[in-house]
Amino acid sequence: MHPHSPDESPAPRPAGSPRSIDPRRLRADDLRYLLAVSRTGRLVTAADALGVDHTTVSRRVAALEKSIGLRLIERGPDGWTLTEIGRAISDSARVIEEAIDRVVDTVEGQDSLSLHGTVRVSAPDGFGTAFATPALVRVRRHHPQLQVELITATRQLALRPSGFDLAVVIGVPAGSRLVTEHLTDYTLGLYACDDYLAKYGRPKSLAELREHPLIFYIESMLQVGDLDIERHLPGMTPAFSSTNVFAQLEATQQGAGIGVLPAFLTQRTQLRRLLPDEIDIRLPITLAVRREAVTHAAVRALWAALRQEVAERADELLLE
Incomplete structure (x- = not known):
């Protein structure tokens, strides 16, 4: 089953014109869901890693795609894979995850290199x-x-x-x-x-x-x-x-x-x-x-x- 519902499909980009994105519409937490899918290739496995239901992963990735206006994941023979722009976004999103990890280290008083x-x-x-x-x-x-x-x-x-x-x-x-x-x-x-x-x-x-x-x-x-x-x-x-x-x-x-x-x-x-x-x-x-x-x-x-x-x-x- 495809994770994108009809009303959540990314809007097509007008031919010949760049996409204008309002950064206020982007939810940083949605990027964590994209990262999980990029690592696992499975919605259910990504959901397990995040401690949520797989429908939540599908919904959050679809919401991110809608905000950006581009398809970020696609179905492949071995599960879900990221599109070219999806991989670029996922790579950039890792700094957010690492920042969250550092916050956890600070709160828990652990070694910052953990x-x-x-x-x-x-x-x-x-x-x-x-x-x-x-x-x-x-x-x-x-x-x-x-x-x-x-x-x-x-x-x-x-x-x-x-x-x-x-x-x-x-x-x-x-x-x-x-x-x-x-x-x-x-x-x-x-x-x-x-x-x-x-x-x-x-x-x-x-x-x-x-x-x-x-x-x-x-x-x-x-x-x-x-x-x-x-x-x-x-x-x-x-x-x-x-x-x-x-x-x-x-x-x-x-x-x-x-x-x-x-x-x-x-x-x-x-x-x-x-x-x-x-x-x-x-x-x-x-x-x-x-x-x-x-x-x-x-x-x-x-x-x-x-x-x-x-x-x-x-x-x-x-x-x-």
């Missing part, structure tokens, strides 16, 4: 659990007023990203709305449990590997080109597949076959590495931040924490 607000982070399930979570928790420990949301999914970023402030992705995403940084590389290899090897034997070559069931992602649902099994093991089709790397790990430990797994997830298991000289897959992990979120203090704090976590545990990611 971070507030909500930051949403997206990361692959394995890396998100093993590396992103400790980094985000460390920041939260120092900034208890900060709300951090972690979405774990192995996916590509949309060309018009929404629903996150900061994302960790496999590969190198494209998009003019993203500021990206190579975070690290990580290793994937072939692994099997002792019970499986005792029962079916250890493959000694790629030719012998084809006689064994493979465990990996569901090819038809995989959205990350760098993880395409055909690229790394041509001609092989997984016998057990899952969209969740922890399910793949568990299936490998249960003896369902040979898993193609990140090395950092196998270090606390009894799994055996197979054919390390023939199969040593190395993929890049990229940190991506929406341009309008780059200057946000909380986003930058989480960004730095992720860098630190990876730097301190680099040996786990590139296990030989």
